[in-house]
Amino acid sequence: xxxxxxxxxxxxxxxxKIADKYTVVEKLGEGFESEVYKVVEDCTKIERAAKLFxxxxxxxxxxxxxxxxxxxxxxxCPIVIHYHTHEFISFKDHQIVCLISEYVDGLLLTxxxxxxxxKRLGIFQGLQLLHALAAGLESMHHLKVHHGDLHAENxxxxxxxxxxxxxxxxxxxxxxDSRSYTKDDLCEAINVFYQAIGGKRFYAAFPPEVxxxxxxxxxxxxxxxxxxxxxxxTYLENIEWTSAYxx
Numbered sequence: 480x481x482x483x484x485x486x487x488x489x490x491x492x493x494x495x496k497i498a499d500k501y502t503v504v505e506k507l508g509e510g511f512e513s514e515v516y517k518v519v520e521d522c523t524k525i526e527r528a529a530k531l532f533x534x535x536x537x538x539x540x541x542x543x544x545x546x547x548x549x550x551x552x553x554x555x556c557p558i559v560i561h562y563h564t565h566e567f568i569s570f571k572d573h574q575i576v577c578l579i580s581e582y583v584d585g586l587l588l589t590x591x592x593x594x595x596x597x598k599r600l601g602i603f604q605g606l607q608l609l610h611a612l613a614a615g616l617e618s619m620h621h622l623k624v625h626h627g628d629l630h631a632e633n634x635x636x637x638x639x640x641x642x643x644x645x646x647x648x649x650x651x652x653x654x655x656d657s658r659s660y661t662k663d664d665l666c667e668a669i670n671v672f673y674q675a676i677g678g679k680r681f682y683a684a685f686p687p688e689v690x691x692x693x694x695x696x697x698x699x700x701x702x703x704x705x706x707x708x709x710x711x712x713t714y715l716e717n718i719e720w721t722s723a724y725x726x
Contacts, residue, residue, distance in 0.1 A: 486573055487533050489514050497529055497577060498566040510649065512536035517582055526582040527563065534573045543576040549650065550580065553624060558615025558647055583646045585637040592631070592675060602689060605676035609692070610715045611643040612668040616661075617708035625660040626650050629667035631674065662702040665711055669693055669701055688718055 491514075495503040501518040507528065508515050513536070516529045532543050543565070550562035561581040568575045588608075592598055600608060612634075619625065626633075626647060638644035673693050676685070682693075692715075694700035705711040 484571060485535055486571055486575070487535075489531055489570065489575075491516060497531075498568050500566070501527065501529060501579070503529075512542060518579075520579075526584070528560070528580050528582045529566075530578045530580065531568075532576045532578075534575065537576055540576055543578055547578055549624065552622060553619060556615065556618040556622070558611075558618065558645055560646055560648070583635050583637055585635040585646065588631040588634040588636055588671070588675070591636040591639075597677070599677040599681070600675045602676055602685070605672050606715060606718075607642045608645075608675055609668060609672040610712060611645050612671065613665075613708050613712040613715060615645060615647065616664050616668060617712055620661045620664070620708050624650070625664050626667075627660060627663065629664055629671065631671055634671065661707065662705070663698075665705050665708060666698045666701045668711070670696060686720070688720055 491497070491503045491506065493503055493505060497503065497516075497518060500522070501520055504517040504519055504526070506514065507517050513530050513532045516531070518527050518529045519525070520527055530546075537543050547562050547565060550559065553559040554561060560583060563579045563581070566577040566579060568577055586594075592600065612629075616626065628649060629647070633648045635646040635648065636643060637646055669692065673682075673696060676689070682690075685693075694704060705714065
């Protein structure tokens, strides 16, 4: 019997057909377990995202099923991408699992920041970003799900105006009612805020209210101060500014 070659790349080009239902527009990215493509659903012309799992990272389809169930569990959370359906395709004698989900038209936070003056957010924009993250994590944590790998390359800025509309990518630890894990999410959210407003380079000039939020990035202090995402969100909504600050 001929041994099947391992699949760790798909590299589908624009126009490639997936499951005879979707046409590839472009590759969006790749990771440890999969590649993700922007596709168009042929019959409706609706844009979707297609996540194709490498077979050796999806033994007996366990990874894909767990991921699909997780997204379904979080349907009510606006910060999470919505799952649609499950497809199977053949590729180099392998059966490949493809999850079809909502396509988010936006920018990774890393790219969004590069377009801002000085490649960073102002203080009050940063607070809006952190508030959106806290509110999104609050809805996830309420369902006993945590992200586990929150950073600027896992955050999509879908819309920005009076506030941020965000979507999160690549949840890592996922399920479990561990307060330690949910507090890790809060530490990572505050680090995203800190980096987005300029990080170490500008920290000395930040007003005391901002330094009080960041707690010097000491995880033990952050976890002690913010017992939950609800506490962080409420704290941000009730900050009293005692100092004048100009961007």
